[in-house]
Amino acid sequence: MAEASVTLTVNGREVSATVDPRTLLVHFLREQLQLTGTHVGCDTSQCGACTVHLDGRAVKSCALLAVQLEGADVTTIEGVGGPDEMHPMQTAFKENHGLQCGFCTPGMVMKGIDIANRHAAPDEATIRRELEGNLCRCTGYHNIVESIAAGAREMSG
Amino acid sequence: MKPPPFDYHCPETLDEALALLAEHGEAAKVLAGGQSLVPMLNLRAVHPEVLIDINRLPGLDHVRIEDGELRIGALARHRAVLESPAVREASPLMAAAYPYVSHGPIRNRGTLCGNLCHNDPASEMPAVALASDAEMMLQSASGARTVGAEEFFTGTLSTAAGADELLVEVRVPQAPAGQGAAFHEVSPRKGDFAYVAVGAVVSLSGGACSGARIVCAGVGDGPHRARAAEDALEGAAPGEGAFRQAAAAAADSIDPGEDFHADADYRRDLVRSLTRRALADAASRCH
Structure with missing residues (x-):
């Protein structure tokens, strides 16, 4: 099967690569760009661990092919902040104990930012509804909801 | 690598896409939103063997009302449809069903037309299309044809679209003024495949129910129209008694499959309960 070339922006940087057309975006990020913050949970689009932003909207990177993304703008968890300069949503997860094992956290943070981008002060019901596509097996969600509410407050303030 | 190998084509024009479909036929799959296809x-x-990515085709992402029909193009994403005032105006049933269609990140990418072509038996939108007498506008390199929802959904994951045809647009007749609509669903998790979903529309004229449509998903090999329930309701005074009678007829009209999650009796019971609720809500929304 013929390889294909693709040029896209990842975390603000232009990236050109050759890919096998069947490469999922999540595997492209993790294995070709070494951006391993985006996790593979179910790879059948149910769990949300692989959530990234595509042109400013949350999508599941296990349900997209890298080859499709010519000219696209992708942001991963590495693109929003790191240990030295955390994004307000990351800080909110830290301060509100919004994680335990941490596996779902990159997807939760990316989804949390997506929620905050569209709702200035999301209430609990809105956050819980918006989190339908992100599964956590540790926390029971309570502190994740609190974290996103706090992060959204910080982002809008 | 999770997916099996395939050749990838990304045509820039509709003609180019249709030529590729004509060339590869059964060996090809069309990639639109990919939210069912990529997990599969x-x-x-x-x-x-071949994936034909239609995401670059121009002019197919519309959601608009034209000539008394809601027209939705092959590349209209679920989110665009869900947020469109045209949908709330022209198809209250589709608007009522949309909150049950998957969840946000999937809706950002998935398309309504792709959803219809996939025809998962538990899917909401084929049922909505069936209830609404939607028409599928199919195109191939050799011409165009229109197929009604009744003929389009032919069984589990299959439709009447030929291997060389592309669903370029779905047309949904505008709902009659005053008609009420409601949609109810039970699924293991929000946004997950429905055990059972029921959609209903009804009009009230002279204190009697008329023109009801009752459709179910999750009860067989595709969307199911409960005609006996619709007939039972015609001319009846709206109220708990009539809705219960119609709900019983709907439950009798299905021959549901069984799986790990839900046996046939449970599905029948859900059809009964959800039909009663959907009819009560739909009737209360008539104006």
Whole structure:
């Protein structure tokens, strides 16, 4: 099967690569760009661990092919902040104990930012509804909801 | 690599896409939003030799009302449809069903037309299309044809679209003024496949129910129209008694499959309960 070339922006940087057309975006990020913050949970689009932003909207990177993304703008968890300069949503997860094992956290943070981008002060019901596509097996969600509410407050303030 | 290998084509024009479909036929799958297709590739449930990505085709992402019909193009994403005032105006049933269609990140990418072509038996939108007498506008290199929802959904994951045809647009007749609509669903998790979903529309004229449509998903090999229930309601005074009678007729009209999650009796019971609720809500929304 013929390889294909693709040029896209990842975390603000232009990236050109050759890919096998069947490469999922999540595997492209993790294995070709070494951006391993985006996790593979179910790879059948149910769990949300692989959530990234595509042109400013949350999508599941296990349900997209890298080859499709010519000219696209992708942001991963590495693109929003790191240990030295955390994004307000990351800080909110830290301060509100919004994680335990941490596996779902990159997807939760990316989804949390997506929620905050569209709702200035999301209430609990809105956050819980918006989190339908992100599964956590540790926390029971309570502190994740609190974290996103706090992060959204910080982002809008 | 999760998906099996395939050749990838990304045509820039509709003619180019249709020529590729004509050339590859059964060996090809059309990639629109990919929110059903890519997981199926990951599971290796499908093995297309060729993927034809239609995302670059111009002028197919519309959601608009034209000539008394709601017209939705092949590349209209679920989110665009869900947020469109045209949908709330022209198809209250589709608007009522949309909150049950998957969840946000999937809706950002998935398309309504792709959803219809996939025809998962538990899917909401084929049922809405069936209830609404939607028409599928199919195009191939050799011409165009229109197929009604009744003929389009032919069984589990299958439709009347030929291997060389592309669903370029779905047309949904505008709902009659005053008609009420409601949609109810039970699923294991919000946004997950429905055990059972029921949609209903009804009009009230002279204190009697008329023109009801009752459709179910999750009860067989595709969307199911409960005609006996619709007939039972015609001319009846709206109220708990009539809705219960119609709900019983709807439950009798299905022959549901069984799986790990829900046996046939449970599905029948859900059809009964959800039909009664959907009719009560739909009737209360008539104006």
